[in-house]
């Protein structure tokens with residue numbers, strides 16, 4: 001099968017003033033369609049950096065990123081933004097829910113950016129909320145929801161847009177382990193039922209027991 005996502009000799013060196021931090025050192029990774037992959041590894045090993053580069057949120061220092069047979073690492077900012085909007089779903093801490101919008105409006109947000117008419121986007125958003133058991137909370141704002149419920153709305157937002165791939169950076173961070181496990185089970189079900197490819201990072205060893213494939217990073221490299 002052709003990988004849906006692939007990185008080749010991926011290198012990222014962050015520069016702050018004159019200090020250089022190598023975050024990724026020549027990573028090679030292939031993600032096949034429908035895979036459910038966890039990125040594991042200690043803090044600072046490069047998990048978030050890898051997710052950012054795979055999602056076209058940042059550019060590598062060297063190496064290649066391929067999405068669906070397209071090499072995207074040299075794309076312009078505008079082209080990357082377009083690509084993200086139409087092809088990828090993100091569940092990242094930094095892209096959390098918009099506080100003034102309801103769960104429904106948050107879940108419909110990506111579709112609004114795509115210019116879908118209100119009725120169509122609300123229907124899709126509501127269906128995604130329902131899938132995650134959040135239909136009854138559709139009209140609440142984030143501050144009226146628990147942390148776990150907010151994470152589920154963030155997943156619903158990614159899901160409503162029906163992307164092929166969802167990238168999630170510690171989707172269960174800040175959740176107690178029971179809620180975290182329940183969320184991962186949800187993602188797993190969506191993965192199986194809808195064939196969505198998931199790549200997510202986690203620190204939680206209990207979550208790692210639930211996935212097919214674990215990619216371990218150590219000091220910016222894939223551990224043997």
Ligand SMILES: Nc1ncnc2c1ncn2[C@@H]1O[C@H](COP(=O)(O)OP(=O)(O)OP(=O)(O)O)[C@@H](O)[C@H]1O
Nearest residue numbers: 014016021022023042043044045046047048049050
């Ligand atoms: N924007 C940045 N500027 C400078 N250095 C950075 C930046 N982002 C990450 N780094 C550094 O790059 C390395 C890898 O960081 P990264 O966030 O990818 O690790 P991580 O495995 O996701 O860690 P954690 O599990 O703690 O989130 C670390 O040394 C980090 O300090």
